[in-house]
Amino acid sequence: MRVLMCSPDLAAITDVLREALPEHEIVPTESDALARAAPNAEVIIPARTPIDAATIGSASRLRLIQQFGIGVDHVDLEAARARGIPVANAPAGPSGIGKAVAEFALMHLIAAGRLLPTHFRTLAARSIAVPFGASLFGSRVCIVGVGGVGSEIARLLKPFGATLIGVKRTPDPELADELGLAELYTADRLTEAVRNCGFVVLSVPLTDETHGLVNQSVLDAMPDGSVLVNVSRGPVVEREPLIDALDSGRLRAAGLDVFWEEPVDPADPVFEREVFATPHGASACDIFLRGTMEVVRGNIERMEAGQPLKYRVT
Structure with missing residues (x-):
């Protein structure tokens, strides 16, 4: 399964994703390459990259938009709802x-x-x-x-x-x-x-x-x-x-x-x-990486098993 990790400058997140999900292809994706990469993605992890209606519309295989954090203000939630694509985040408590x-x-x-x-x-x-x-x-x-x-x-x-x-x-x-x-x-x-x-x-x-x-x-x-x-x-x-x-x-x-x-x-x-x-770094530490990775991995595993997702926003 192809998972797009947007904001590839956040290399630490890409590393923990690859370690936790070795059976999946984790693809660091720059914002200017997102339009080309989206059609083959089953999961998009936005991080700090805007996910607009055009991206969601072109992602024909997309099954989940899973944020590596709390905020989903840069995801077009209405476009996701219109396509029936679930959007989930990692809430403050479970994620650390x-x-x-x-x-x-x-x-x-x-x-x-x-x-x-x-x-x-x-x-x-x-x-x-x-x-x-x-x-x-x-x-x-x-x-x-x-x-x-x-x-x-x-x-x-x-x-x-x-x-x-x-x-x-x-x-x-x-x-x-x-x-x-x-x-x-x-x-x-x-x-x-x-x-x-x-x-x-x-x-x-x-x-x-x-x-x-x-x-x-x-x-x-x-x-x-x-x-x-x-x-x-x-x-x-x-x-x-x-x-x-x-x-x-x-x-x-x-x-x-x-x-x-x-x-x-x-x-x-x-x-x-x-x-x-400071440069939007409040969550950038070890407890955030560990806790949020568990939330993300859990939801991807639930998606594959056909089970209800946790922490859905849409």
């Missing part, structure tokens, strides 16, 4: 992504709060004028998106004695109690949720509802000198209001693992501000 991304989010919260980019510049200038940042200990943190990733972030923050505020699409009092959230808001009350929070961390999927979720009104509601961390998707935050908030001091700093266009341009003006940045 929740823990991996939460750990990375914690790094961003600390690095941005303690002004790590300025520390780097100070070191390069051979200066001892270190900046004074903000500590997580005893702080008030708003977690926007208390799902698989957000719940793990909440658990990691407990030792800091932080007051945790959650934002979730639907109310869930039991989850709020389990995680020790002081308050749990629905998304329509986001501006209320972020008030008085020194740190806000975003861990929501990119959907029509979350596109531009953090806009001028939300940023204006955050206290002066606060910190924003985004480990979800770049377009969840409106770009120009973010830059304005950094320039005005409304935001002390931002931690960004995701951007509006990726790969991000290193000359992007956002890097002229107090921004701790």
